[in-house]
Amino acid sequence: MARELLRAVEPMAIEAAQHAERRFMQAQAEPRIRELKLQQTHYDASMAERRYAACDPDNQLIAAQLERSWEAALQRVRTCEQQLLALQRVQTSTEQPDFRCLAEDLAAAWNAPGVTMRARQQLLCALVNEIVVDVDEQVREIAPVIHWRGGQHSRLRIPKPRKGEHGCRTSEDAVELIRRLSDRWSDEQIAASLHRMRMPTGQGKIWTVHRVSSLRRVRGIHAYRPAEKDGEWLTLSQAATKLGVNNHRIRRLIKDGLLPAEQVVPCAPYRIRACDLADPRVSDAVARTSRPCRVEDENQISMFSNT
16 A cells, blocks of 8 residues: 555655745745845835935925835835845755655655654545455455545555465464474474474464464364374373483484484474384383493592491
């Protein structure tokens, strides 16, 4: 909408800038007009003085009338001088603006940090006469026609959002990841994995069980069903419990390549086959003590007495 406003208003802005520039040039020519008018008033005052001086003093009626005309001419001279002085002061403090740059920087003025959204909305309301919207279901597009004040029209083609789509929609990467994890992990584990991967929702929030469940329902993604795994797959914690070790020990076995494990993406939960826990290499690694071997040296003096 803002782009169409700038495109529609730009010709008018250029025309307004040209008109403003003509007005500025006219204002610049005003002092010269005032100077010529001042010269004319000086001439009129001089002629009035001459007529008064040439008048017969005995003719008091004519002399009084010529004196009043002379005083009026002098008053017009003083008025013109004051107007010219005031105009010169204003022009001395005013620099000539670049109206062409003003028209070209309309987009910068619209996007200026000091311009509030309310001001932009008021500008749109002042310039838009009406908006007629049509929907083309065959190609799933919305075709609004903006009628600007002054007779100009703008036609747009906008993709029609599907159910659940909006301006703050979740990224397709997050949706695809939830789809891949949903058949293996619960919503709680999926939310924890997305949080570890620093992958926010479409609104920039962290994932929760409710948000994962809501997205699955909107996108038609089936939920995780523990009964369908038939004990074939185990989580890292379940494998640790079954072997009687902690989670760190299981991660060490996976890192050393002794225990196979699947991970959809980095930071996602591990998935371990229950049958792999019975591997002799895994059993030997678990049974092996983690304490370092101590070699007895017959020449080493013991710190403690045997008595």
